Amino acid sequence: MDGLATTLDRSSFAAIAQLTSGQSPATLAQSFSDWWTHILCSPGRQLQLAAKGGRKLMRLADYAMRSASGSDPEPAINPLPQDRRFADAAWKRHPFDLIEQAFLLQQQWWHAATTGVSGVTGHHEAIVEFATRQMLDMVSPTNFIPTNPVLQQRILETGGQCLVEGARFFCDDLERLVRGEPAAGTEAYRVGEKVAATAGKVVFRNRVMELIQYAPATETVRPEPILIVPAWIMKYYILDLSPENSLIRWLVGQGYTVFCISWHNPDSADRDLDMEDYRLLGPMAAVDVIQVITGTEKIHAAGYCIGGTLLAITAAAMARDEDERLASVTLFAAQTEFSEPGELGLFIDEAEINLIDAMMWARGFLDSSQMGGAFQMLRSNDLLWSRILSTYLMGEREPMTDLMAWNADGTRMPYAMHAQYLRRLFLDNDLSEGRYEAGGHPVSLSGLSMPIFMVGTETDHVAPWRSTHKLHMLTGAEIRFVLTSGGHNAGIVSEPGHPHRHYRIATRMQDGPAPGPDAWLERAEVREGSWWPEWSSWLGSHSGEAAAPPAMGAPERNYPPLGDAPGRYVLER
Template sequence: MADQHPEGINMPDPTEIAETMAAISEKSQEMVQSFLKKQSEQNLDKDPDPMRIGQAFWEMSQRFWADPDQALKLQADLWQGYNNLWQESARKYFSSQQIEKESPSPEKTKDRRFKDEAWEDNPFFNFIKQSYLLTADSIHKSVKDVEGLDESHALKVDFYTKQFLDALSPSNFLITNPEILKATAETGGQNLLQGLENLIADLDKGRIKMTDEDAFTLGENIATTPGEVIYQNELMQLIQYAPTTDKTHTRPLMIIPPWINKFYILDLKAKNSFVKWAVEQGFTVFMISWINPDAKLAEKSFEDYMIKGPLAALDAIEQATGSKEVNAIGYCLGGTLLASTLAYMAEKKDTRIKSGTFFVTMTDFTEAGELRVFIDEDQLVALEKRMAEQGYLDGVEMGTTFNMLRSNDLIWSFVVNNYLLGKTPFPFDLLYWNSDTTRMPAKMHSFYLRNMYLDNKLIQPGAIELDNTPIDLGKVTVPTFMISAKEDHIAPWKSTYANTQHFSGKKEFVLAASGHIAGIINPPAAGKYSHWINKETPETPDEWLDNAVEHPGSWWGHWAQWAKKKSGKLIPARTPGAGKLKSIEPAPGSYVRIR
């Protein structure tokens, strides 16, 4: 099959190849020495397996071999699959027939690892791909079908087996990826030399470079919606955005973003900025911009984020506009804080928030999705120990966790592009934001993970106290609008649907296509992704979906119609800094710039 390698390759000069290989060797030695030096500086007394992955796989292996009939069946199925593959590959190769394009399943169609035509057209690479998929499927089945595993161990085995199989994909290696082989031959190995330099630079930074980070500047070509910071405290700045309409609705709109990431996911480029669009709809928009905390804020709690976040913002908005009432939006963790705040305010008879919109928000963590693999007692103890040492959870560590949920897209695709093809990632505003990680205060993060993810106390009336006040989500009676995403790996939509059963008052649930980010950041002008509407909120998410109607395009317009009905009459537009609170600095402010 030697003649089946990719065609059209211009072979470089042998001297050039030798020089390149020598340079690669030198760079490799530098990288290894740097790695060994860092390893020698590590604390060798640390727990070698804080996530108890080894323990989970040990239990799996014991139970797997306890059922020899199942093991033999899996081996027989794998052997039969390979036998069929060999016969089909041999037939196509020796008959010199072109490989027929299969009609792959929708799931395989999405597999961008094998987008190069050689994976289909070249018998050699097609066999490599098919044998990998066959083996990976067999291995995954062998661990997924093991009975009697502890639920926590079963989650770990399933998740880390997928990570292992993704890492071993032939697309990730020079010798088995036709695109890399072609690039290496055509450049005389310069792609590998540049890739090593990219790798060394990323090792110094401690993260994979996902985009051209020099292509973006906050306030210039990203997070550009005009506005002013009109209030700040040690945890947040409050931005009031400048109106673009002559009149705005009486009741302002307060947005509570997650503090796991920066707020400007809602204000990327102008064409996909939710903030800009909301301002254009006639809303007076206020945005909380959270601080990127350091060790000085280690003792800040979840209730501190409530008191110095939305509650402080309500006071500031009243001073700035004269309005005591607002509508509020909470995104992800910001939505969990909004729900908690509404329950707290219900106990205090505080009615200043008149409606709540929840973007991909969980309050019921019964089915918390793949993130559950990182959250159990052993792992929390290890995490709390690390946070106690530095006062916070490092943003890079948090970012790595989320990237692992989509490792092929957010890890291995960049390994191939940056290190093997030697390319520089192209400018992409969403990936720039994704790389702009934030830290999490130790006390707050421990409280959040233990009381919500681990013990699921938020849905238990009175189980959580904030500012010495037991809270109950069932006492949240304001109108609520919930938007979730069908392919969300972080906040699974069926889990977020549970909000409809915990809140009181009038509710509407809408489901968007795509995932945690793209499902939300979907401007109407883009004409992408659909959404499902069902005015009723039955007990189960499946029942809701069975009776939902799919609509093309963005859900933003549907939400705006809902929100405008709750925003009061139109009045002359308000200018930031014209009220009792003067401008501190222009948007996007200084807190968001802390990296």
């Protein structure tokens, strides 16, 4: 009877998750109820908001009068620095300037109304503020023909042809979506040809990953190879895009032997794979194979996003077991402490995890569309509404890039692993608090003693840099921390020569005092350009003298090359 009851409950929650795209209506209802109840019980706050609303109306009226006089008045309010919706000069013309000003003042008032209400829990406040912002983004005057002067001008210039072209783009995209085909333009970036094209061989394969060894590009190489552990929430070739911005190709050119994991794209048959399976069959298996192929005693390991979290767990478990094969650890936009995960934490609470768990239980995996939808909501202005406006109303499809094509090449995540990841890491924060078990025993990040290089990005909505920085508080190891311009992906794909790039850098020596993020920011040195050479120089300082490169694979030791890079797993849909 208990099994039947559990099945019925999970089926019910899975159906709700399908209807709501994985968003919990209970969490939303609880959040707005908490906010509304406390607003009703706060007459002082109500008076403050009423007064604030009155002042904003007066500011708008004053601006309207100054604008009507024919002068070029100072605006009553300016958009936030990251808000580019009203950048066109057409928004300065009457009456569109009033429309813009009224919207921005209203947006500011709603922010004040949904934050700082006494008694509302922090999580509920964040959800209400976020949901209100989403609704305001939806009704922004930039999204409608009668209130968008730039769109009106485009329609006049094209004789309405832009709307026809936009309708054609919409039908094409809808047809591709129904057929399960990739986005338009991605065919120009075929995996193994235009992207993921660095020469190499698959030298090992198991049910979780393929291990790629890249061919040397220099006569001599450093004796310590580099193992890259990418996230399985994405395909590995974000680090091997086009030749000019491939981190892997660049590393090989710097005289390093590079190995990279290419994860299997799981399906329902892989539902029971968990974090421990990924640790043992991923980086641990890779370290064993690399050591056999290269004959080295030490390996540099680098992890990206959730791959970096897994690498940190692996390194902590190896330290606990007195396994000293890691010469260094590098973490790209990777969290090890999850108490402040940024806006992604909006989607993580008991109700949300219960719903996502039921949805994954029914299918055996979490589909990439659910993850992609959450990430789009975090930046709805840039990733959703602006693209709808430019593509379907302006009739201008944004040219496809290698990074965009990669982003459209989604992956799935197995039920057991993702449920464990959400609960034990995000919700319960077990790793930073010493409760996370690997190999049947807890691991502690305080055991990390190898040199660590970390990269955070300034506008990261997935792994905020202040969150990634918290590893300083969890270990006494030497940490060289880089904060680079860009976001979670573009900040990492930051090749030398890329325009308008800069980074900040500072080192905390082993057993030195742990600076908080603000203190670190004050003393970090600002440098122009790409952080890649900084990493290569740091790796070199922790490496031995260059020698002849190792062979590709080790046929005599049961690791023959199994085929050319990029292998089979990266092509799985």
